[in-house]
Amino acid sequence: xxxxxxKPSRDICQRGTSLTIQCQVDSQVTMMFWYRQQPGQSLTLxxxxxxxxxxTYESGFVIDKFxxxxxxxxxxxxxxxxMSPEDSSIYLCSVETGGRGEQFFGPGTRLTVL
Amino acid sequence: xxxxxxxxxxxxxxxxxFLTINCTYTATGYPSLFWYxxxxxxxxxxxxxxxxxxxxxxxxxxxxxxxxxxxxxxxEKGSVQVSDSAVYFCALRKGGGADGxxxxxxxxxxIQP
Numbered sequence: 422x423x424x425x426x427x428k429p430s431r432d433i434c435q436r437g438t439s440l441t442i443q444c445q446v447d448s449q450v451t452m453m454f455w456y457r458q459q460p461g462q463s464l465t466l467x468x469x470x471x472x473x474x475x476x477t478y479e480s481g482f483v484i485d486k487f488x489x490x491x492x493x494x495x496x497x498x499x500x501x502x503x504m505s506p507e508d509s510s511i512y513l514c515s516v517e518t519g520g521r522g523e524q525f526f527g528p529g530t531r532l533t534v535l
Numbered sequence: 536x537x538x539x540x541x542x543x544x545x546x547x548x549x550x551x552x553f554l555t556i557n558c559t560y561t562a563t564g565y566p567s568l569f570w571y572x573x574x575x576x577x578x579x580x581x582x583x584x585x586x587x588x589x590x591x592x593x594x595x596x597x598x599x600x601x602x603x604x605x606x607x608x609x610x611e612k613g614s615v616q617v618s619d620s621a622v623y624f625c626a627l628r629k630g631g632g633a634d635g636x637x638x639x640x641x642x643x644x645x646i647q648p
Contacts, residue, residue: 454635466635522567522628524636526579
């Protein structure tokens with residue numbers, strides 16, 4: 422498995438602002454993903470963060486709202502743009518290691534939008 | 536598209552009881568199947584997995600068998616402990632590609648002493 426850290430661990434933001442969440446892994450990984458877990462709900466995949474190219478977004482998520490960067494094989498950022506209270510969620514990054522399809526998750530960033 | 540359906544919770548059991556949490560899926564091809572667990576105040580952890588039909592994943596006394604004929608991956612444990620209290624998520628990853636996971640809604644398990 423990999424050790425994954427996220428910053429910030431939590432934040433309270435005002436409507437209309439943006440927040441950038443960082444995900445750092447202690448080893449090089451090919452696959453990194455971003456998920457959202459809305460209150461009382463399951464996890465929903467936002468996008469796959471591709472190193473050296475644009476992220477691949479799932480249906481219902483767009484780059485203007487959730488821009489993602491992946492500058493190298495150990496780091497990615499997710500920005501939540503022009504936030505509204507509906508964006509209040511836990512945002513998690515995950516990585517796939519070992520070539521066996523197993524994904525490991527970071528601790529999450531708890532975002533509250535007022 | 537892909538989907539995962541889990542039994543609704545919360546599920547409340549007494550310590551040492553037998554546990555089954557049902558999970559069924561819809562997917563094209565041959566997905567890999569996973570159970571994740573989220574203990575109170577902690578992050579999401581991989582519990583077990585199975586990658587092909589009839590595979591049995593096991594860990595920490597938990598087991599689940601990949602049943603293609605019934606498109607199911609039910610989680611079982613013979614004797615639960617209070618420390619097993621957590622939220623359990625069934626998930627799938629479609630086969631053949633480098634894809635993210637599709638999760639079920641999660642089942643909150645409460646074990647009473």
